[in-house]
Amino acid sequence: MALKFNCNNCNEEIITNYAKVGDAIICKKCRQGMNVPENAITIKEKSDKEILIQKRHNTIRVLVRFGNFIGWFLIITIVFIPVGLLLLFMGHMVLANLETEHNTRETATLLRELIEKKNT
Numbered sequence: 646m647a648l649k650f651n652c653n654n655c656n657e658e659i660i661t662n663y664a665k666v667g668d669a670i671i672c673k674k675c676r677q678g679m680n681v682p683e684n685a686i687t688i689k690e691k692s693d694k695e696i697l698i699q700k701r702h703n704t705i706r707v708l709v710r711f712g713n714f715i716g717w718f719l720i721i722t723i724v725f726i727p728v729g730l731l732l733l734f735m736g737h738m739v740l741a742n743l744e745t746e747h748n749t750r751e752t753a754t755l756l757r758e759l760i761e762k763k764n765t
């Protein structure tokens with residue numbers, strides 16, 4: 646069990662794991678000496694095991710977040726790159742097709758002109 650109270654000089658929250666009510670302590674913030682007051686609240690102190698578990702949870706949380714990021718990155722890469730390439734390919738095919746049509750029409754016009762010249 647730990648005791649929690651506020652510094653009577655700077656009002657900083659002080660938590661002491663070892664001192665009892667009436668013991669002399671020094672505020673870590675303002676260095677004011679005082680005794681642990683009777684109205685100090687008894688709180689459950691965190692054991693080393695609890696601190697370790699919390700640290701592990703934090704590590705797992707970071708790993709999960711990183712995993713999510715990698716997952717989304719892979720999904721976006723796998724989905725969007727092939728779609729992008731497909732669109733590029735389709736666009737290229739459409740343009741090539743238009744070009745061929747245009748060339749064919751031009752050739753036909755030239756041939757028609759040649760034939761007309763020959764006939765006259």
Ligand SMILES: [Zn+2]
Pocket residue numbers: 652653654655656657672673674675676677
């Ligand atoms: Zn203080």
